[in-house]
Amino acid sequence: MKITFLASPRPAAQEALEQFVCRYGQSSVSGADYVVAIGGDGTALKALHALLEGPAKPVFPMRTQGSIGSLCNPLQLSDLMDRMINAIPVDLPVLQADVERLGGQRTTIFAINEIVLTRQRLQQARFKLTVDGGSAPATIAGDGLALVTPLGSTGYNQSLGGPRLPLGSHLLALTGIALTPRFPWHRSVVHDHIILEIEVVEPEHHPVQVETVVEIVPGIRRARLSCSGHCKATLLLDREVLNSLTAFHGQIC
Incomplete structure (x- = not known):
């Protein structure tokens, strides 16, 4: 061994x-x-x-x-x-974020606890959010969004008022961070097959970064969040x- x-x-x-x-x-x-x-x-x-x-x-x-x-x-x-x-x-x-930055660079990052999209300045960020390829994206404003695994649901997610998830469940938490106004799903439990397409509105003027426990990618234009199929x-x-x-x-x- x-x-x-x-x-x-x-x-x-x-x-x-x-x-x-x-x-x-x-x-x-x-x-x-x-x-x-x-x-x-x-x-x-x-x-x-x-x-x-x-x-x-x-x-x-x-x-x-x-x-x-x-x-x-x-x-x-x-x-x-x-x-x-x-x-x-x-x-x-394992969560996966496929990210496109302002300069067109593309990168993929992974997370065990949560993937967080958060504003880089004091002013609010705005997002267009599409769930599972839907044709009508929702436009939201606030400080950010977090997609969270069961393991991570008792950490930062809980401080945001997000739901606690049982270990071993095929569930994720989608938790809004100071959304204005609050949307019905701002503290939602979703299945782990969900695919979230997120586009940052006016990213040059309302910059947003993607964060995990070990990595930060600033200045993003859009991100695709999902559970990894191979990690x-x-x-x-x-x-x-x-x-x-x-x-x-x-x-x-």
């Missing part, structure tokens, strides 16, 4: 990293069977993001002392192989951790 260990730059995580590598060895990411992320939720999410465009690798996250790490297993040097073999895999949906992300969780996470999010479907 080959393992790649990744760690937060914080001293406690770096110290643990040295101990794990000394005991279990260190494999390259391409040759590894598992990735172990040491730190907290941010480290786990960065590891998942880093693996999205390569061969799928399950991530076993462990939290260091002082980290909240609600997505992480307890830090323990012994019995790592057995813990990973007996851990429960949690397959996570996969898998967490490996101890049963006790999964039970706690499920209790917080809701029953796995």
Whole structure:
């Protein structure tokens, strides 16, 4: 069993990293069977993001002392192989944004928690939103929009008043950010096959950026948001951790 260990730059995580590598060895990411992320939720999410465009690798996250790490297993040097073999895999949906910028450049970014379109200045942004290829786009104004996975639904989305989604469900949250006026769907639950086409109105004067946990693309003209059909992300969780996470999010479907 080959393992790649990744760690937060914080001293406690770096110290643990040295101990794990000394005991279990260190494999390259391409040759590894598992990735172990040491730190907290941010480290786990960065590891998942880093693996999205390569061969799928399950991530076993462990939290260091002082980290909240609600997505992480307890830090323990012994019995790592057995813990990973007996851990429960949690397959996570991956969001995709195909983005066109003002200069015509095109890029694709991915997200585990949420993709957020947000204004770059104090003035409101305006969007034309088309759902699943509909012929009548809705024009909305406000600070932005967020498309959110079940895993991300208890974070930033909840601070916006968005709905909490059960882990394992085929659902996404579409949450408006200070929309004026508020549209009926500004806190909506949608199926994970939805395709959102978003055009920024007057992007030169009302600039908008796309954000994920690890990436920001400024000055966008339009974006197509959906669930990725080819990227996969898998967490490996101890049963006790999964039970706690499920209790917080809701029953796995």
